[in-house]
Amino acid sequence: MPVTVDAGDIIAGLALLMSAYATWRTNSFNEKQKSLIESQEKLNNLLLEKEASEAVSGKKADLGASFVKLGSNKHRLKIWNKGNATARNIRLEFPEGNDVLIQSDLDEKFPLESMEKFQSVELNAAVHMGTKSKHVIRIVWEDDSESHNEKLVYTTL
Template sequence: MPVTIDAGDVIAGLAFLLSGYATWQTVSFNKRQKSLVESQEKLNTILLEKENEDALKGKQADLGASIIKLGSSKYRLKIWNKGAATARNVRIEFPEGNDLVIESEVTDKFPMESLEKYQAVELIAAVHMQTKRKHVVRLVWEDDAQSYNEKLSYPTL
């Protein structure tokens, strides 16, 4: 029996090939779509972490200390807040001993109830020939992010 191919068979064959091509295109599109969704999820996770970090930084105070020279023989120990939040109950300690700042300055000004953003306080420093060039200052405070923060600062002459 001879095989005859008529127009309907050709159309059915072309429809089958077109269907196979459309299926292949759909599968490859779905793979690219899945990759895009995964990268969007990663990006959203990174953005969420960044937002949380920025929100936390907005609640943190960042204290520091430095020694500044006024004129030829006057020195001050400057304690400052460069953080975004107010530091509360600010305390200053000298782990290696205090031979720099006049003790009455420390007891009169500390603990400070609050140290606002970009606010500073200066303590009169008694500098003489035997004064060490490098000092250790421990700053302890509270802010909106944590109830206990501590930072060691190393101001130098």
């Protein structure tokens, strides 16, 4: 029996090919969309982490200290807050001893009740020939993130 192909068979074959092509395109589109959704989810998670870390850093104070030379013989220890939050109950400790700062000036200014962002305090320093050039200072404070923060600062003259 001879096989005859008429116009309906050709149209049905083309429809089958078009349907297979459309199915393949849909699957490839779905894969691309799935990878796009995964990328978007990763970006959202990174953004949430960034926002959380910014919220934490917004509650932290960051204190530092360094010696500042004024003129030829005058030195001062400058303590500053470069963090985003207010530091409270600021205390200075000297693990290796204090032989450079004037004790009366230190007692008068510390413990300091609070220090706002970008605020600083200066202490008079008595520098002489026998003064060592490197000093260790432990700065202890409280802020909105923690009730006990401390930082060791190595300052040089």
